[in-house]
Amino acid sequence: MQKCKVTFIPDKVSVEVNKGETLLAAAIEAGIYINSSCGGDGVCGRCKVIIREGTVQSQPTEKISHSEKQAQYVLACLSNVSEDVVVEIPPESRIGQEHLGVYVQIEETTSKDSGVSDEVFSHAPLMTKLFVKLPAPDHADRISDLERLYRELRKSRSMPILWTGLANMRRLGKLLRSSNWELTVTLGKRDETTEVVLIEPSDTSKKNFGFAFDIGTTTLVGQLIDLTTGKVLCSKITYNKQATFGADIISRIIYAQAEDGLETLHEAVANGINMIIKECVNEHGLTLNDITCCVCAGNTTMMHLLLRIDPTFIRREPYVPTVNFVHELRAAEAGIQINPRGLLACVSGVSSYVGGDIVAGVLASGMNTGDDLSLLIDIGTNGEIVLGNKDWLVCAAASAGPAFEGSGVICGMRAVKGAIQRVEISPKDYSVKYETIEDAPARGICGSGYIDILAEMLKKGVIDKSGKFNVDARTDRLREGEWGKEFVLVFASDNKPNKKKHEKGSDFDIVITEADIENLKRAKGAIFAAASLLIRHMGLDFSDLKNVFIAGGFGTSLNIEKSVMIGLLPDLAREKFRFIGNGSLNGARHVLLSDQAYESSQEIARKMTYVELSIDPRYMDEYMAGLFFPHTELDRFPSVKFG
């Protein structure tokens, strides 16, 4: 088989592949992750790359515009290597460090205003280090080394079932005697038992760290936490590299059924987790051995893939997952690289389409603790809705799509540096002022940016209530583009690089298309319909709600006013709304830090009832009624006035 060399820039990474291999496969081989929502079927058009030297055999596709074609753009998944080539991966196609915020330090969303603060739960982390001094044995006290240790440990707390692995038994005798009977013991919770996970000589009880993770379909977010103090040391976000194999959970499940598919998806998510761990650990001068545990929250499919459990049956009638409750495991069993004996706990899920991420969100909101009726809306690739209080909880899922996560929209991106998050359109000449995260050159639009843009365009009459462009608006920003009608937010020529910081924006005009608006409208419509129907299902009304918690990867803030304006959120008194940020991550952190929170999460998962909205005949009516800004039934949004 003839080999060809493929060199990727700006990475300067080369791989040799068989002639005929696709560029997408070559990139994966090279460890470079390219956007590919459809899993390489040529459908999503997100894996655009530029051929800088040599030529490739590309299949024709409508996803490449005429101007892109002239600029040597091809779809990586439809291009076969036939000779040595040099390929540039433009920022917008890359899932990677350079552009889209792999390992981007994110702001902590642990402020007391947003959901339950860490202090609410008693501090009793998943792993505890205890320094103990054992009495040396003598003729009057000759119980074995292991019983001696257990006896001492039981003095400090009740541990009915205490056990340890053979590896520790093998080390114990010498360790005790060489450390003068002083040692540090790491205790881990395993179901209702306590494991002596680690034994170390002398006092290392202050070196005890853990990670909380939100395993999202689109992104992974991790937090390094000092388990002794409960302090968050840093938070990082990266794309879930599984995105290369499909944008949503259904395409991932399909991919998992291919040969080595499950293994590939498992490795992709484990690698992402491990890279976040490594970055955080290095930054804080720690070693992997100092990390004794991690807690992951994610949707049911993500958790199956993380544990390398076949997710096939999640999408087969009657949609039953293999596991919802998983007891604690060695993290290494799931491919997570921390201390080799370190533990992994997964926040329990409810059903195939309501996972541990939502349970964690409920925990983080505290809605399960009071008498007040609360609604939780988690805006992710799947939109999940929870309704209830301390006595009961029901939940539903809405297939919102990833638009609010910056995926499936032409210029979408995560809420990281360079993302447009706020715009102002002049009513006079439709000129645009915008703000980006960290004031960097504009690279794309994040979820909260899209909400802002929609509201602003409605207000200024750029679009009408059905989401169509106002063709009377006289501005060259409104034009017929490659993908139909579009409004230009940033002209590439105006998007100046920041040379000092070596920051560069998108090479292309940043636009929002009518198709994007349609996508966003469907997303908000699906979420609103699910919330509305779930409330009706329980014989209630929006007005019965005392609190509405909003969770989602919008960064640190969400503009409630504008979210109501576009009909994403119900039109209620604004003080009822609380944005709790990444509920999944915050809930996972609570579980990591508190036995009480852990038990509470299990109780939430047991208690919560899943309601299958798609089989409710009213769902389609609700959904269709929501495909309007803010809504077909305007009396449901009395406070919303445009113009």
Place this chain on the structure above:
Amino acid sequence: MQKCKVTFIPDKVSVEVNKGETLLAAAIEAGIYINSSCGGDGVCGRCKVIIREGTVQSQPTEKISHSEKQAQYVLACLSNVSEDVVVEIPPESRIGQEHLGVYVQIEETTSKDSGVSDEVFSHAPLMTKLFVKLPAPDHADRISDLERLYRELRKSRSMPILWTGLANMRRLGKLLRSSNWELTVTLGKRDETTEVVLIEPSDTSKKNFGFAFDIGTTTLVGQLIDLTTGKVLCSKITYNKQATFGADIISRIIYAQAEDGLETLHEAVANGINMIIKECVNEHGLTLNDITCCVCAGNTTMMHLLLRIDPTFIRREPYVPTVNFVHELRAAEAGIQINPRGLLACVSGVSSYVGGDIVAGVLASGMNTGDDLSLLIDIGTNGEIVLGNKDWLVCAAASAGPAFEGSGVICGMRAVKGAIQRVEISPKDYSVKYETIEDAPARGICGSGYIDILAEMLKKGVIDKSGKFNVDARTDRLREGEWGKEFVLVFASDNKPNKKKHEKGSDFDIVITEADIENLKRAKGAIFAAASLLIRHMGLDFSDLKNVFIAGGFGTSLNIEKSVMIGLLPDLAREKFRFIGNGSLNGARHVLLSDQAYESSQEIARKMTYVELSIDPRYMDEYMAGLFFPHTELDRFPSVKFG
């Protein structure tokens, strides 16, 4: 380095070793186990081999008699290879299949007369297989596969903490659906939790087998048991191949401290266990996968070596073992080859010198269940004594030495085929009639044989009460031999081979020497002194005893009358004595078959108090008084009359 070829016969196994290597090392390399009580120091004289071709460089030793030297006998440990040689291993030097009963099928000692019968304990084995039919999920019942399984299992019994390994979770989804929701689940006890150890499609609930093992310092005995019925399918015995590295636990512990010593000893015992398992499994047409668990009972040092836990501290002041209570492990972790997920349970021990074998013996005797005061005497390399009833238990250890196990005596052997077990000496001409096990040509003398011989020699005046030969006895059987005064039981010339069965006896005269008698006297003296002192220690007298249980590897029987006659056992009404055979093995089997017995064994281990007799100043007096047949204080043996 020059290589020499060493060929061992009758095995016909050759190995290449470096010039200068000892024959003992070469034999180990070849996988042939030679007796070597001293661990290769040239002290014990048990590793005699015959040079058939070539010559070796042998250091001078008194352990080889003149006649042996002429017959080309050398000590394997003191002979260095300098050229290609052919070496014969005579039956008496071999620890191996051919001669000394590796994998010898032994008779079951499970009769109801001897100790507690299996039926006493409720049948609830360590591993249970359950065939379950799960209701298939539908829209009204969508709990996850794993919860569905747990829910069904909990219908049949209370299992508060139920868990399984990731490997099973990974298989579960496909397995349930391909087997039409019918599967067999193997449940294992792990501390106070229940593990779903195995999941298999369809109904395999009747294929559930386990092993009970007595891990002795000198021998390993294993029983294959059908866990469904509780039936013993076969029992096999082999030498503990660790014997090559030292005869007693002290020399093993010293050997374990050498480089790779612990590993070597661990492998030796694990290999022995594995070979018994393999033989039994093959014989019954099973596979290793059908063996779901095993229970081992052994002294504390043996259990440390089996688990590859450093035993160093057992023999260091204040004699503290690293573990006495070990929770259930995967058998594979201890190198035991059964089902890869199969479990190993170890019967808990009490102290460094009273191990799980004695706890198992107490369990098998039932002495811990009644009001009656009982004594248990376990006659092994270590003699252990237990005294008590259902309210209290005390125990002590006596360093008896392995004489009654057929070791440390010139013609000693285990109670297997060809062992002399009964003799009759003519009072007229001192001629000898003898019986061997299975009527085979005589190969040596087993423990019960020695008891019989001593009693018979006392009765017929061949020896006096101090154990010295009666020099007036006119017979050519009484003579000065290589090792001092000896009495010939079997002349080699009279020891005819059985040609039909291809059986051959010892090449040499089978004798008992004055030194042997001295060894046996010390052994019985130590055991009697320990029993006597332990009873005095508790302010009691032998006459307070209602039962005396005797355990030990004497095969299926022990002659109580003759044991009392030589002063091994106290002179009590004979109906008080009950020989329970291998108490360690029987106790291990009870634990394997019954949760109730398992709990009882733990309670025995917790309850039993170890009394260190060696620090009692009266011990030496007791011991010295017992160095006489039957005893110095003849009024303690009123029923014993000689001649």
